[in-house]
Amino acid sequence: MFLFTDLEGSTRSWDEHAEAMGAALALHDELCRGSVADRNGLVSPTGGDGFAVAFGRATDALAAAVAIQVALSGVVWRLLLRNCSKWQLNVGAALEVGPGTRDQILHREENPLSYFSVPRSNLILATMWAISGFTADDGGTRLVPGSHRCGADRSVEPDQVVRAEMPAGSELFRFVGTLHGAGANVTEDDWRYGVVPTYTFDRLRQEENQHVSMPLADAPALLDDVRSRLGLAVDYGDGGLGFSDPSVLLAPA
DSSP: OEEEOOOTTHHHHHHHOHHHHHHHHHHHHHHHHHHHHTTTOEEEEOSSSSEEEEOSSHHHHHHHHHHHHHHTHHHHHHHHGGGOSSEEEEEEEEEEEOTTOOOOOOBOTTTTOTTSOSSOOOOEEEEEEESSOBOTTBTOOEEOTTGGGSOTTOOOOGGGOEEOOBOTTOEEEEETTSOEEOOOBOOSSOOEEEEEEEEEETTSOOSSOGGGSSOGGGGGGSOHHHHHHTTSSOOOTTTTTSOOOGGGGGSOO
16 A cells, blocks of 8 residues: 655745745655655655555554644644644634735734734645645635745835645645735626634744633543643733633632
8 A cells, every 4th residue: 555745836935935935845854754764654755745655454553644644733742842832722713715816915914913023934734725725826825925924114025925826635734924815706606705713822822712612511631732722821921911820710619
């Protein structure tokens, strides 16, 4: 049984963003090699950016594929790690971009955190799950790479804006300090659909109080990691910002 991996659009990414692509490929290789090695897979380079992996059993190949997807949650941990001891779900949103939609103004989603000066620390990580394919014609997200490290007065030239073109099922990671916006949908009848979970570190309150999305009586039965992701394990350190830790709601009366 064989399992094949690949990086969609890698040739173009190498041409336009070689430094970022090198880091992405290193992470891809680490996640893939670790996941298949644990399941006795034999890795053979394909000559490109992906792998061909041989397994003795189909169930091992399936388990490795699932493990690689699960390992994506570790990306959130790595990117926010310098600012936190754990992370939590910040916002869960969905979007659709229909025919005739114009370019959205480029913006940063962290602007409500105005008490931090720009460029800000990496406070929030956003992901975009492509439910449908993202193309330049159907409004694929526009991004300005590296803009999360720039000041508020940065001007953007047209040739600095790139499109997130990716097939359905792909995932895009970006810091919310990155200038971005939905693109214009110039198709006649193609709708673009995506899901946007964002994550923040545990010393900030969530923009959406995820812990009220379920009956509190059910929370004690959840795994510790799941409760933490819902915001029921906030770490305010020595005094924090004066908010109440939602975990007190789980304490016995």
